[in-house]
Amino acid sequence: xxxxxxxxxxxxxxxxxxxxxxxxxxxxxxxxxxxxxxxxxxxxxxxxxxxxxxxxxxxxxxxxxxxxxxxxxxxxxxxxxxxxxxxxxxxxxxxxxxxxxxxxxxxxxxxxxxxxxxxxxxxxxxxxxxxxxxxxxxxxxxxxxxxxxxxxxxxxxxxxxxxxxxxxxxxxxxxxxxxxxxxxxxxxxxxxxxxxxxxxxxxxxx
Numbered sequence: 001x002x003x004x005x006x007x008x009x010x011x012x013x014x015x016x017x018x019x020x021x022x023x024x025x026x027x028x029x030x031x032x033x034x035x036x037x038x039x040x041x042x043x044x045x046x047x048x049x050x051x052x053x054x055x056x057x058x059x060x061x062x063x064x065x066x067x068x069x070x071x072x073x074x075x076x077x078x079x080x081x082x083x084x085x086x087x088x089x090x091x092x093x094x095x096x097x098x099x100x101x102x103x104x105x106x107x108x109x110x111x112x113x114x115x116x117x118x119x120x121x122x123x124x125x126x127x128x129x130x131x132x133x134x135x136x137x138x139x140x141x142x143x144x145x146x147x148x149x150x151x152x153x154x155x156x157x158x159x160x161x162x163x164x165x166x167x168x169x170x171x172x173x174x175x176x177x178x179x180x181x182x183x184x185x186x187x188x189x190x191x192x193x194x195x196x197x198x199x200x201x202x203x204x205x206x
Contacts, residue, residue, distance in 0.1 A: 029194025031119040054183045082163040097121040107157045110135040115168045125197040165204045
């Protein structure tokens, strides 16, 4: 009888361990880590995200930060690349199981260019989007995603496409991913980001 109890206890503990194992998020890549790191504190009004471990991440009040199932993070500093100043922020949309890493630069008064890397947790794909926002006035705000229009704005600002591509790569790998893997308990690195499909913007195909 004693042996049976021991066997049943072992089976019970093994089952509990297996359930706990299944409940642990399967971080297939560094972006999964970022997503789950933020999702874990989504319903904690005064919780601190893993991002708070990273230097120059702006401190935010959680209870005031939730908007339509979206959480935000951002760097308080800017990064200069080829004479352009880039600001970095993050937005997590848990209802869509996605989050975005956005880099923004002012081309001229009222005109900004953005490079956004949108990650889908469902497909493990990182999709790069480049677009222009032209604010002519508060009633006339235009967004342009086509490569010809983007190139036109870059030509007018005397900025080569290669500089935008360089900024996209350096900000993603040398800033965001490097900071995440350095200051959090990540199992990845900028050289090994895990299993993820990266879809580059057609602007950089040429």
